[in-house]
Amino acid sequence: MTRQNVVVADTKSGINVAITMTVSNSSLFTKAVKKTRETQGGCINIPPKKVGGGARINAWVDSMRASSPTRVKSAASLSDQSSWMLRHPSALNMFEQIIEASKGKQIVMFLDYDGTLSPIVDDPDRAFMSDAMRTAVRELARYFPTAIVSGRCRDKVYNFVRLAELYYAGSHGMDIKGPAKGSKYKKETKAVLFQPASEFLPMIDEVYKALLEKTKSIPGASVEHNKFCLSVHYRCVDEKKWSMLAQQVRSVLQQYPKLRLTQGRKVLEIRPTIKWDKGKALEFLLESLGFGNCTDVFPVYIGDDRTDEDAFKILRDRGQGFGILVSKIPKDTSASYSLQEPLEARTLSYYIHALILFLYLLFSSIVYTPACINYHFFFVINL
Template sequence: MRASSPTRAENQDQALTCIVYNFVQLTELYYAGSHGMDIRGPTKNRSHNKKVYKILVEKTKFVQGAMVESNKFCLSVHFRCVDEKNWAALAEKVRSVLNEYPKLTITQGRKVLEIRPSIKWDKGKALEFVLESLGYNNSNNVFPIYIGDDRTDEDAFKVLSSRNQGIGILVSQIPKETNASYTLQDPSEVEQFLHRLVEWRRKSSHSHKLYVVDNFKKLTLP
């Protein structure tokens, strides 16, 4: 999913929603990032714990390929480019830092260790918050579509499934157990899906129907 994302190398101290907003530049949209702890609609910016960020950078600087990213509300330690034999050592370094900060917790995503506040909040709760805030909780006129490629997106998929409202779409080339209703293989298929969705909406909201075919949970559009 990061293949189509804006470059973030020079935006280490900027909220993730601001980065995405600057890339998309659509003021009418709501943007949610950092596992739902950063929701722009608009919202106020908050300062992240720069001290922890600096310590993590210092602790991991000798691990080749490791990168620490600040998304304002969360910290991410990426190990996609780290030699697999060094993964365990890197994780231990990160955990050693968090031992001094009991109010922070660590979770693992796709080749990334994510550090965030120890609160009962995730992408599923963020999705519920957005729907409720917009008055779409029990609306029949809105069809939420949540697209994600990470294990942390499962919380949002589960919310839509339990509410029987909208659909979740997992982006993965590998078949896996998921709470999502459908899957797409990669960001290019996501882009194609969104283009066709817009095209369908432009043609007509009444006389044309959008068909999806469930083929081993593979989402296809005519």
């Protein structure tokens, strides 16, 4: 039995990927860890027409508190954490299973933005991605179709990422656009553009102005216009004011039964009631790329928010690819794997960057050899 070590370094990011190759008579891969049980996740939908009275406002506030990572973390025991990790093991430790499942298939990458490619910050307008992360995504897109799927306005996400070769799905998938010059992965050169909620634009503009007026008296509250949806951020709002904020949002939405309220990480999302979400956007993009009915496609979706659960569930139901949840706390999810969100945003960026860099190196540079080769992969992250 012989061993060969190869280290691939990314000098810009400070990440070294050490690849140890062991030649033996053992099989190429170990069996994937079997989930002990399935868990469900997703958005909390609160249709305005069903909202009424102080009891409902209290339910809103309780839900807002539940989304606070510090509260959830304090309620999670070590045994809960261990049990959750058995069901959703770290993607950084499961590369052999990922390799085995994806052999001979077309990888398609889907990436959330906030909390995945960029840190969660108090000011949404300053959620910048690092140059190292941008380089990793650019290299990834050289080999696989790659899409950014975000609740943000598509133009705003593009201004953050600044990579013209990607697909962008903004407004929770309600504003999809492909590369202007078309994609090398498509036979047709026509650019992709899809906006299923265009008729709601005047209503969204109207509600945006109303919410700005209603929330201006609440310190720390901000309303973000994401073209086909709106985000009311309360990350910087004193918890004692959350009830007041919920009441103000409710007072506006009561007049608009065609809009619905969902909840993310310290943000209230207002969206049209159409049956469209990040999961539908994922399916649309696969179809646009010509992989809608393919059995040899392997979609990978990485996200951190409740709204990403729609995409995780689609992948689980299709039985293709896998979802990766970025979270430092146990939570119900349809994702197959997880990434532990580090305490510092900078460290989080390197974890995601490491995973993306690994996938890029793995699927573009390594040629599969007979079953006598056993690969072990290790990441050394220099912070």
